[in-house]
Amino acid sequence: MRASLFITCYNDTLFPETGRAVVTLLERLGVEVEFRPAQTCCGQMHANTGFRGEAFSLAKQFVRLYADAKAVVIPSSSCVAMIRDQYPALIDELGNQDLRRDFDALLPRVHEFSEFVVDVLQVENVGAYFPHRVTYHASCHGLRALELGDRPFRLLKNVEGLDLAPLDHLDRCCGFGGTFSVKNAEVSSAMMTAKLQDVLATRAEFCTALDNSCLMHLGGAMHREFAAMRTIHMAQILASTREHPAEVL
Amino acid sequence: MIHPVLDPKLAPPFPKAALPVLRNPQLRKNVAHATDVITSKRGRLVAEKDDWQALRDAASALRAHVLENLGTYLEQFEERCTAAGGVVHWAADAAEAREIILNILRDENASEVIKIKTMTSAEIQLNPFLAQNGIEPHETDLAEIILQLGKDEPSHIVVPALHVNRSQVRDIFARTMHLPDLSDNPQELTAAARTYLRKKFLTVPTAISGANFLIAETGGVSVVESEGNGRMCLTLPRTMITLAGIEKVIPRYRDLEIMLQVLARSATGERMNPYTSLWTGVTKGDGPQRFHVVLLDNGRSDILQRERERQTLKCIRCAACMNACPVYRQTGGHAYGSVYPGPIGAILTPQLMKMEYAQSLPYASSLCGACYEVCPVKINIPEVLIDLRAKVTDQERNEERRFFDPLYLGMRMANKVFASAGRFQAAQRMMRIGLKPLTGKDGWIRSLPAYGARWTMTRDLRGVPQQSFREWWTSRANGKAKP
Amino acid sequence: MSATRSRSAVLGRIRAATTTTPHAGTYESLPRAYRMQGELSSDQCVALLIERLREYDADITECTPDALIPTIATQIAKSGRSILAAPIGLPEDWLVPGCDWRVDHDLSHDQIEQTQGVVTAATCAVAESGTIVLHHGPAEGRRVLSLLPDWHLCVLKTSQVVETLPEYFARCDAPPALATFISGPSATADIEMTRIKGVHGPRFLNVIVVRD
Numbered sequence: 001m002r003a004s005l006f007i008t009c010y011n012d013t014l015f016p017e018t019g020r021a022v023v024t025l026l027e028r029l030g031v032e033v034e035f036r037p038a039q040t041c042c043g044q045m046h047a048n049t050g051f052r053g054e055a056f057s058l059a060k061q062f063v064r065l066y067a068d069a070k071a072v073v074i075p076s077s078s079c080v081a082m083i084r085d086q087y088p089a090l091i092d093e094l095g096n097q098d099l100r101r102d103f104d105a106l107l108p109r110v111h112e113f114s115e116f117v118v119d120v121l122q123v124e125n126v127g128a129y130f131p132h133r134v135t136y137h138a139s140c141h142g143l144r145a146l147e148l149g150d151r152p153f154r155l156l157k158n159v160e161g162l163d164l165a166p167l168d169h170l171d172r173c174c175g176f177g178g179t180f181s182v183k184n185a186e187v188s189s190a191m192m193t194a195k196l197q198d199v200l201a202t203r204a205e206f207c208t209a210l211d212n213s214c215l216m217h218l219g220g221a222m223h224r225e226f227a228a229m230r231t232i233h234m235a236q237i238l239a240s241t242r243e244h245p246a247e248v249l
Numbered sequence: 250m251i252h253p254v255l256d257p258k259l260a261p262p263f264p265k266a267a268l269p270v271l272r273n274p275q276l277r278k279n280v281a282h283a284t285d286v287i288t289s290k291r292g293r294l295v296a297e298k299d300d301w302q303a304l305r306d307a308a309s310a311l312r313a314h315v316l317e318n319l320g321t322y323l324e325q326f327e328e329r330c331t332a333a334g335g336v337v338h339w340a341a342d343a344a345e346a347r348e349i350i351l352n353i354l355r356d357e358n359a360s361e362v363i364k365i366k367t368m369t370s371a372e373i374q375l376n377p378f379l380a381q382n383g384i385e386p387h388e389t390d391l392a393e394i395i396l397q398l399g400k401d402e403p404s405h406i407v408v409p410a411l412h413v414n415r416s417q418v419r420d421i422f423a424r425t426m427h428l429p430d431l432s433d434n435p436q437e438l439t440a441a442a443r444t445y446l447r448k449k450f451l452t453v454p455t456a457i458s459g460a461n462f463l464i465a466e467t468g469g470v471s472v473v474e475s476e477g478n479g480r481m482c483l484t485l486p487r488t489m490i491t492l493a494g495i496e497k498v499i500p501r502y503r504d505l506e507i508m509l510q511v512l513a514r515s516a517t518g519e520r521m522n523p524y525t526s527l528w529t530g531v532t533k534g535d536g537p538q539r540f541h542v543v544l545l546d547n548g549r550s551d552i553l554q555r556e557r558e559r560q561t562l563k564c565i566r567c568a569a570c571m572n573a574c575p576v577y578r579q580t581g582g583h584a585y586g587s588v589y590p591g592p593i594g595a596i597l598t599p600q601l602m603k604m605e606y607a608q609s610l611p612y613a614s615s616l617c618g619a620c621y622e623v624c625p626v627k628i629n630i631p632e633v634l635i636d637l638r639a640k641v642t643d644q645e646r647n648e649e650r651r652f653f654d655p656l657y658l659g660m661r662m663a664n665k666v667f668a669s670a671g672r673f674q675a676a677q678r679m680m681r682i683g684l685k686p687l688t689g690k691d692g693w694i695r696s697l698p699a700y701g702a703r704w705t706m707t708r709d710l711r712g713v714p715q716q717s718f719r720e721w722w723t724s725r726a727n728g729k730a731k732p
Numbered sequence: 733m734s735a736t737r738s739r740s741a742v743l744g745r746i747r748a749a750t751t752t753t754p755h756a757g758t759y760e761s762l763p764r765a766y767r768m769q770g771e772l773s774s775d776q777c778v779a780l781l782i783e784r785l786r787e788y789d790a791d792i793t794e795c796t797p798d799a800l801i802p803t804i805a806t807q808i809a810k811s812g813r814s815i816l817a818a819p820i821g822l823p824e825d826w827l828v829p830g831c832d833w834r835v836d837h838d839l840s841h842d843q844i845e846q847t848q849g850v851v852t853a854a855t856c857a858v859a860e861s862g863t864i865v866l867h868h869g870p871a872e873g874r875r876v877l878s879l880l881p882d883w884h885l886c887v888l889k890t891s892q893v894v895e896t897l898p899e900y901f902a903r904c905d906a907p908p909a910l911a912t913f914i915s916g917p918s919a920t921a922d923i924e925m926t927r928i929k930g931v932h933g934p935r936f937l938n939v940i941v942v943r944d
Binding site for chain 3: 279282283286287299300303304306307310311313314316317318319320323324333339340341345389390391392395408410411414415418435436438439442443446447450451464466467469475476477478480481483484485495500501502503505506507509510513517519520521522523524525526527528529530532534535536544546550551553554556
Binding site for chain 1: 263264267268271277557575576578579580611612613614615616617618619621622632635638639640641642643656660661663664666667668669670673677680693695700701703704706707708709710711713714716717718719720721722723
């Protein structure tokens with residue numbers, strides 16, 4: 001099995017440990033991982049802020065880059081949602097039929113990280129060890145756009161030593177929303193405060209998710225509040241073993 | 250109290266309009282309580298309905314079908330309603346609708362008029378117009394009375410006074426109904442409203458309603474409600490005027506079997522609202538003997554033109570989207586500067602304003618998708634929000650003042666950077682170096698300058714790590730990486 | 733006249749906007765995969781209706797057709813009311829003795845307002861949602877008749893009870909000109925979402941279910 005890692009722009013820059021964990025885990029599960037250095041960004045930020053032309057140029061770049069990939073794995077639900085939900089209309093509006101055909105051919109091979117592990121590799125017990133109390137935050141895109149369902153829970157339940165703390169109001173947004181967090185900073189902060197209350201009430205050591213964007217938001221607030229909790233991408237938990245525990249920052 | 254401005258032409262932009270609410274813990278508590286109660290009731294009732302998704306599919310397809318054949322159904326409605334003794338008027342915009350209604354009321358020599366809750370009348374700002382022209386409008390829905398007597402504005406389309414709590418209601422009623430001994434018991438407050446209105450129902454000979462559904466097949470009109478004030482207004486007066494958006498039509502009587510099932514559950518979390526009324530033109534000996542319908546366009550036919558945005562008009566005004574919305578939950582309705590708040594308002598208002606006003610509303614969302622998930626007619630609100638954002642950007646991007654706008658500057662730069670991996674890698678390095686002086690010993694940034702301060706006002710930001718993922722990958726390939 | 737101009741302007745804009753390829757399909761082809769037919773037996777269906785009506789605080793009595801008249805008399809007596817409105821087509825024998833009956837020969841609103849209650853028949857009842865449907869025929873009365881009095885005694889036959897809302901619509905040979913769907917007494921939750929019964933419509937709903 002060969003898979004190409006689309007790390008996404010912000011993971012590449014700000015959360016390289018997530019990418020390293022994905023590589024470690026997938027290789028442990030027997031996947032031959034490749035990384036195409038020409039990759040940059042899926043265009044979500046542009047599209048969601050109203051810059052359609054700019055988003056389209058990045059969509060085109062993505063489709064061309066991965067046209068021949070066997071599988072593309074992306075450790076960010078919102079970027080996958082961007083590709084699935086927004087690329088078709090963008091390409092129809094601004095692109096051509098050839099590009100649309102290439103996209104349609106590529107799309108079934110584009111997987112969010114947990115989808116890839118559970119659906120493609122058909123593994124739920126990845127042999128991880130993470131002896132901590134953890135709560136799972138379902139990012140809105142993972143929950144509603146990708147409908148990840150119980151996949152993340154199935155993966156976490158099989159992690160040895162992990163104590164999974166249920167989170168109240170699981171379906172409620174953390175308030176990040178990309179540029180929403182700065183354009184409507186006050187409202188975004190109010191949403192974050194409400195979310196953080198539920199998250200901290202779990203008394204977990206870690207809050208995990210399949211989207212570092214939510215975790216950047218919640219983690220930034222936790223750090224500001226000196227909260228006794230940290231954030232960690234789920235790939236890092238799943239990559240963690242007794243011999244090589246997760247890199248916790 | 251700050252008087253909310255619900256006129257998109259005058260209201261401040263959303264981020265600014267939200268501030269007074271964010272600083273008002275009582276108001277936020279009232280909104281959170283109300284939306285919690287409705288969403289949990291809705292959740293329970295939707296869960297017990299194993300054909301819920303099939304009902305949503307049917308409702309969505311029916312509404313889409315109506316919009317594609319709107320002209321045909323409206324003409325059919327007009328013909329049948331007229332045949333049944335009703336008079337159908339067409340209003341291209343708010344001003345024309347107001348004039349039509351005023352003229353009817355003048356023909357009736359009306360000095361006052363009783364009203365069933367209708368957001369459409371608020372949309373055309375009917376009450377102040379009637380008052381200016383010497384006709385006193387009396388709202389009859391409990392929430393609308395609270396607002397009218399309290400000189401407040403609706404903050405929700407189904408429970409318009411959800412931002413007001415019982416002690417505030419007590420104060421308003423005690424003052425305006427001259428009942429100094431009134432307690433804040435909701436039962437007692439409701440009884441006070443009943444007494445206050447009973448006489449109006451029996452004496453005011455003209456009434457105004459909205460419509461939940463216009464039935465093309467029969468020319469009938471349907472109104473759903475809970476209190477019975479609607480039935481009073483629809484039954485007792487001599488003359489009835491119904492103001493309805495042109496999108497309210499459904500093909501056949503039978504289609505109510507879909508719409509009523511999804512509406513009540515979505516709106517108030519009930520299996521069925523207490524009262525649904527249906528009438529067709531004029532019935533001899535029963536109810537108003539003069540009946541007018543005003544079909545209001547006011548920007549709707551423009552929305553119809555754009556295929557992706559057309560779905561906005563599928564809306565049946567259940568408000569499930571605002572109850573589910575985490576933004577609405579924090580800000581309440583007034584921040585939207587429109588009688589249509591929440592997610593549906595964020596897409597409907599700017600479009601009704603022909604994209605000339607309310608440009609901040611499409612950005613008043615984190616795009617979490619909760620609205621789409623609960624929408625009984627499956628309006629993909631996030632999709633429309635994103636589309637409208639593109640329209641706003643297209644309008645603004647060539648304005649000179651946008652050239653140095655940090656957001657536009659940033660987006661343009663980011664696009665150039667993302668166009669090439671080389672430039673991207675260079676930008677990563679520059680970010681690392683540039684942010685280094687702002688990064689604390691613990692690797693976190695507590696304060697960013699300029700636009701970034703909007704982030705760090707409540708949140709820290711992790712500093713840029715020493716090695717990006719791509720650098721790690723390259724060094725690993727070269728055999729130098731740490732494990 | 734400007735009204736005609738607006739009519740053609742609005743319709744013109746609508747026509748121009750809807751010339752693109754339709755996606756939704758014809759009316760006949762629209763999906764209707766929701767539950768049309770109930771699954772409960774007739775007895776279960778009536779039991780469900782009664783349960784739902786009780787959730788709305790309605791007062792329910794069951795009886796056989798033979799016992800209807802005495803049941804009406806008992807319910808009226810129990811309510812402590814005696815000035816009662818009656819639709820013009822209400823069966824004669826339902827006008828039980830001992831009451832001051834005001835039969836609706838064009839009663840004025842004030843005359844109806846002065847009654848203490850009303851007795852009517854019904855068209856249909858939907859068990860799933862606890863809904864009573866009136867088409868305002870001669871035995872059901874004008875709309876105002878079941879609106880102004882504070883107490884509504886409604887006589888329903890089990891043969892009129894269906895399980896689901898679509899079953900009611902399937903029973904309609906032709907759409908009615910007037911209809912009122914009643915699902916519990918008048919209520920509001922406008923003050924802090926606290927449900928308060930009895931705002932403007934009848935505050936008390938009493939239903940007699942006749943097993944026919």
